[in-house]
Amino acid sequence: MPANPWSVLEERLAQNGGRLVHSHSGAWIDSVKWPCEFAELTHVYVAKNVPESSPTPPASQLFPTAHLSTLTSRGVGATAKAMRDLEPLEVTVLYADFAVAENGAVWHVPASALERTAALLAEHLIVLVPASSLVATLHHAYERIALAETRFGWFLSGPSKTADIEQSLVLGAHGPRTMQLVALES
């Protein structure tokens, strides 16, 4: 492990266009940057494994589209139409298993295809990860991953991006335009 792994992670994540935020379970909502005033958010997806101790936006702000009434921060289950109707999502909040210092990535296993879609269709992505979960390299990461039991899991680092037009970096190619990683101290 490098002497100051979180600052290594911060640098690598920044190279990938993401931003590291240090916070703790009770305060992450105040620590992250929201695209607008928190109370004005209307379309937010919060993964159900975001810890109970973390304050979540009030239920009324959790993706209030009528036929998505079953989709709340604590529940999943939506129709095919609903998956596609996630489209106007402003923010998605995920909870990742652990972070990797050497490349600024987090390992995340979406609870459902819906959650995976929410992570991709949102304009802004916030990923919470326990600060105690940092590993040094991908070698250490794979020691922690049970791939045989994982239907879908991914390393995420930074927002969706492309440099396909004259090598100039553009954030938000298809998915989120920003990505904030929140290291949660317990």
Next chain:
Amino acid sequence: MGHVDRAREFVRDESRTKWHDESLWFVRAKRDDAADTVPDWEALRDEAATIKRDALSRLPDLWRQFETAATEAGAVVHWARDAEEHNQIVLDLLEERGFRRVVKSKSMLTEECGLNPFLEARGIEIIDTDLGERIVQLRNEPPSHIVMPAIHLKRSEVGKLFEKEMGAPVGLDDPDALTALARKDLRKRFIAAEAGITGVNFAVAETGSFVVVTNEGNADLGTALPSLHIACVGLEKIIPAPSDLAPFLRLLARSATGQPISAYTSHFRGPREAEDIGSPAPAMHIVIVDNGRSDLLAQPSFRDALACIRCGACLNTCPVYRRSGGHSYGTTIPGPIGSVLEPSRDPKAHAELPHACTLCGSCTNVCPVRVPLHHQLLTWRAHLAEGGHHPTRRRVAFGLAGRLFAHPRAYEILTKAGRRVARRLPTAWLDRLTSPWTEARTLPPIPARSFREQMRARARQATKGPR
């Protein structure tokens, strides 16, 4: 038209050649910086090379293991001997479901198989979703680079294309604005897609999982929404165990673009969760494709090239690729690795490619899996010469030169006479007489005495002793 003619075409625009060269060198420099952040980089290359060589030595076992594990996970595995079988399998999967709208993320294998034209001819809309690939698809041309498909284009050219295809305002050439337009257009197509096709970066035998790497998230979006996921994978992409992914993923993005890791590194195992009430049950089909790979495996001199993980580092560093552009190669995969792979497919058509190389060895030095690229290119030259694939002029010239070099005395007499004549001719004449080498250069002055003559004179002087 061969590589030389197409390259000649490309370099005609000098400022563009310089721009292309510098764009790629910029990526190469980023790769160096990224590699420098990993203290055990060289050991990592050894590790990756060893894993691949081991895997290539037991492909049948590993793929059978993969098939069993993937099937257990709910995927259906197909085997395709060649491009035709591959395309037919994909078509059947779509047709039996009546699917007409397909999104595809980047896959050099489906390029190689010509999947897009095949499906389009049968009434299926197939949309490339990687921005670079979408650009070249709309331009109706192949990618010019395996990682950066539109690296040959300037922003103004993309602007003009989007003006026609996406209603961009005239003169728009801001990459942010152009990307935003493509995003909007492609978002609709993601939402409407009935099937998603992806390539595969690594298949894991032990678990039946596979990994797809993108920066845009297009492979993920293209498989999260549609019920059908078709993954097309070349025979060489298998590695034994999950822990083997670590060295490759540490090397891949750093070698390719100089990033510590790509934005999305997705691990798939079986079809996605069924959540869509009333829509088709999610299905995953994996098509394992040979298409000439086992032939390459049977050639000891070239089999190591199957270790390639398609990072593109050898293209970015190659002095010939950088100055002649990907399209000059006339192959699916350009650059050093393409020049090694493609002649085995069609030696006659690609006999010139191993000569599009200065043997500088830079490709071999950057290759994350230690493919001995420039050695293989040299070996190809010999193979192709022996196979009679050289043009007559070269065959005759090399034959004469070979005989001359075998007779030192004749060589000396002939070159002495040649020097005497050449020294009397104007340089401009000589340049025109000699070879394409002097098209943009001039010959050095012809010396009065050959190297041997100079050495002999020295030796004579030495035996006389110091004066």
